[in-house]
Amino acid sequence: MKKLNNFNSTMLPLKMSNIDTDQIMPKQFLKRVERSGYGQYLFHDWKKEKEFPLNNKIYSKAKVLIAGTNFGTGSSREHAPWGLQDWGFDAIISSKFADIFKLNSINIGLVPIETTEDNMNLLFRKVTSNPNTEIKISINDKSVTCEELEFDFVIDDFSQNRILNGIDKIDISLEYSDMIEDFKYNRSSWLPKLTD
Amino acid sequence: MVGKTLFDKIWEQHHIKSIDADTNLLFIDLHLVHEVTSPQAFDSLRINNRLVKYPELTLATVDHGIPTSNRALGIKDPLSKKQIEALEHNCEEFGITLFGVNDSRQGIVHVIGPEQGITQPGMTIVCGDSHTATHGAFGSLAFGIGTSEVEHVLATQTLAMSKPKTMKVEVLGELQNGITPKDLILRIIKKIGTGGGAGHVIEYSGEAINGMSMENRMTICNMSIEGGARAGMIAPDETTFNYLKNKNYAPKKSSWDQAVSAWSELYSDEDAIFDKTIQINAEELEPSISWGTNPSQIISINDKIPDSNDYLNEADREAAKRALDYMDLSPGQKISELKLDRVFIGSCTNGRIEDLRNAAAIVKGHKVAKNLEAMVVPGSTLVKKQAEEEGLDLIFKNAGFDWREAGCSMCLGMNPDILAPGERCASTSNRNYEGRQGVGGRTHLVSPEMAAAAAIHGHFIDIREFNYEKA
Numbered sequence: 286m287k288k289l290n291n292f293n294s295t296m297l298p299l300k301m302s303n304i305d306t307d308q309i310m311p312k313q314f315l316k317r318v319e320r321s322g323y324g325q326y327l328f329h330d331w332k333k334e335k336e337f338p339l340n341n342k343i344y345s346k347a348k349v350l351i352a353g354t355n356f357g358t359g360s361s362r363e364h365a366p367w368g369l370q371d372w373g374f375d376a377i378i379s380s381k382f383a384d385i386f387k388l389n390s391i392n393i394g395l396v397p398i399e400t401t402e403d404n405m406n407l408l409f410r411k412v413t414s415n416p417n418t419e420i421k422i423s424i425n426d427k428s429v430t431c432e433e434l435e436f437d438f439v440i441d442d443f444s445q446n447r448i449l450n451g452i453d454k455i456d457i458s459l460e461y462s463d464m465i466e467d468f469k470y471n472r473s474s475w476l477p478k479l480t481d
Numbered sequence: 482m483v484g485k486t487l488f489d490k491i492w493e494q495h496h497i498k499s500i501d502a503d504t505n506l507l508f509i510d511l512h513l514v515h516e517v518t519s520p521q522a523f524d525s526l527r528i529n530n531r532l533v534k535y536p537e538l539t540l541a542t543v544d545h546g547i548p549t550s551n552r553a554l555g556i557k558d559p560l561s562k563k564q565i566e567a568l569e570h571n572c573e574e575f576g577i578t579l580f581g582v583n584d585s586r587q588g589i590v591h592v593i594g595p596e597q598g599i600t601q602p603g604m605t606i607v608c609g610d611s612h613t614a615t616h617g618a619f620g621s622l623a624f625g626i627g628t629s630e631v632e633h634v635l636a637t638q639t640l641a642m643s644k645p646k647t648m649k650v651e652v653l654g655e656l657q658n659g660i661t662p663k664d665l666i667l668r669i670i671k672k673i674g675t676g677g678g679a680g681h682v683i684e685y686s687g688e689a690i691n692g693m694s695m696e697n698r699m700t701i702c703n704m705s706i707e708g709g710a711r712a713g714m715i716a717p718d719e720t721t722f723n724y725l726k727n728k729n730y731a732p733k734k735s736s737w738d739q740a741v742s743a744w745s746e747l748y749s750d751e752d753a754i755f756d757k758t759i760q761i762n763a764e765e766l767e768p769s770i771s772w773g774t775n776p777s778q779i780i781s782i783n784d785k786i787p788d789s790n791d792y793l794n795e796a797d798r799e800a801a802k803r804a805l806d807y808m809d810l811s812p813g814q815k816i817s818e819l820k821l822d823r824v825f826i827g828s829c830t831n832g833r834i835e836d837l838r839n840a841a842a843i844v845k846g847h848k849v850a851k852n853l854e855a856m857v858v859p860g861s862t863l864v865k866k867q868a869e870e871e872g873l874d875l876i877f878k879n880a881g882f883d884w885r886e887a888g889c890s891m892c893l894g895m896n897p898d899i900l901a902p903g904e905r906c907a908s909t910s911n912r913n914y915e916g917r918q919g920v921g922g923r924t925h926l927v928s929p930e931m932a933a934a935a936a937i938h939g940h941f942i943d944i945r946e947f948n949y950e951k952a
Contacts, residue, residue, distance in 0.1 A: 355674075
């Protein structure tokens with residue numbers, strides 16, 4: 286997973302609620318068996334509209350996406366966060382994220398930051414009046430600063446530590462292999478087994 | 482001591498260890514795998530020299546990208562072909578059971594688990610697919626995961642996760658004549674919104690739920706994710722046990738009695754506390770239809786298309802405006818006036834045998850409307866076989882429906898079954914997002930009964946005014 290700590294960036298605004306993962310990464314690109322190269326397909330259909338913010342060069346260096354509420358709703362496809370990260374985003378700020386999208390993003394080091402509707406409105410206003418507005422995100426301090434606006438965000442320590450150090454979760458869980466095996470051994474005997 | 486919810490009980494039974502204050506290692510009893518969200522996970526296992534921890538707790542099938550027309554012709558789409566071959570190869574290499582392209586047990590991953598009795602009460606079940614919540618109908622904790630977690634479960638048979646909150650959805654009264662579980666779940670989603678269940682596991686209860694068959698309950702739990710909840714569950718009861726008895730993988734002989742006695746403990750205690758509770762009155766429901774481009778944009782058959790200005794929040798207004806435009810609708814229009822081009826009956830929401838029986842009961846003796854294309858895609862190869870034994874295929878075919886092989890098909894259009902731009906479809910599936918069923922396609926989510934009646938009339942009608950003999 287990608288390692289991150291503090292970074293400054295401009296923002297790209299997508300002011301719509303309930304943006305679903307079918308829009309973020311349409312199904313035809315889910316047929317690929319590769320793990321990389323999804324950035325070019327990001328918002329494939331919406332990108333056909335000229336005025337779509339991803340087509341606006343003024344936002345081309347933005348590492349932070351700010352989006353309407355319930356971002357990433359729908360399908361569990363991790364291809365959606367893969368595309369966002371590959372495009373160049375390191376963080377997304379919204380007043381709410383869909384559960385699976387949020388977990389998928391954390392798992393690859395794309396940071397989902399939840400804040401209030403009021404803060405979202407302020408951020409949208411700032412970026413609309415000046416697209417060059419800079420935002421500072423600190424994973425270490427769990428904080429966001431944008432001009433006079435400052436707020437903290439919540440991320441559990443386990444995930445924070447993984448993102449700060451780029452640690453794969455599987456390695457952590459495998460440290461408990463003995464406990465997992467004991468647990469398996471003691472399960473009810475009737476539980477289904479697909480092979481003997 | 483405070484009582485426990487059904488969720489609490491299953492969570493505790495699978496809790497291996499607290500890794501830190503928020504993170505818990507949870508044992509996963511069953512991992513379902515399909516071709517679309519797994520190839521990168523298997524690749525990563527290889528790169529990192531990892532094995533599949535317990536292949537016997539893993540089941541794979543092909544459903545998302547598989548063609549539903551003549552399978553003997555093979556898979557024409559080179560990308561889908563490659564993806565399905567990758568799954569076949571991965572299952573062989575890692576020793577995983579695969580219900581493959583030509584297996585009589587192949588089908589949509591959420592149809593085959595219950596059908597085989599592999600889905601059982603009290604289990605933890607995950608799959609790289611958001612409709613995994615379907616299995617919660619058996620009183621299991623089942624939810625969708627992304628590809629990183631697919632790899633995690635393959636490698637460890639666990640997930641490291643924080644504990645979700647609980648939400649009770651209590652359905653008061655009984656479903657009235659002509660009103661289906663699909664109408665109910667669409668109403669629930671409208672009420673809580675597409676993000677209303679975020680962070681929560683939903684437990685559905687109440688008279689209407691108790692009275693439902695297992696297949697009906699699966700339709701309810703299936704769409705929990707459309708209300709934002711990763712998992713939805715229903716406490717197991719006699720209906721559950723009767724459904725499971727004698728299924729292939731269900732416990733047998735003395736194990737059966739032991740299992741039933743353990744399963745009978747799986748309910749929410751009377752004094753259990755839920756983080757959130759909502760109630761909905763089943764007796765007030767009317768046939769539901771989605772008008773827009775997210776599954777909370779629902780109206781009743783007799784309602785008019787809403788105005789985007791009715792929405793209070795600006796982002797919601799923007800979304801509604803965009804939805805009206807995309808769906809080519811004007812506020813105040815009657816939904817029954819829209820001309821339909823396609824009808825799709827199938828999916829993990831409504832592609833089981835009872836769904837097909839209910840739709841066939843309406844179609845029987847009628848013809849599909851002129852200039853409308855209609856198709857039925859059974860949820861599994863066994864559902865297809867059962868339907869054919871009952872003669873349902875002939876009812877559909879005689880009416881002018883296309884009768885297909887099992888798969889996800891036009892629910893998400895990853896295979897050749899897609900809408901053309903601008904086409905309007907009555908669909909029994911679960912998502913009406915822009916382009917979901919094909920770029921530019923327009924989806925209206927409905928029950929199998931409403932879809933069948935719409936196929937005959939060429940537009941939506943109130944199913945309660947349609948004369949037919951119930952299945």
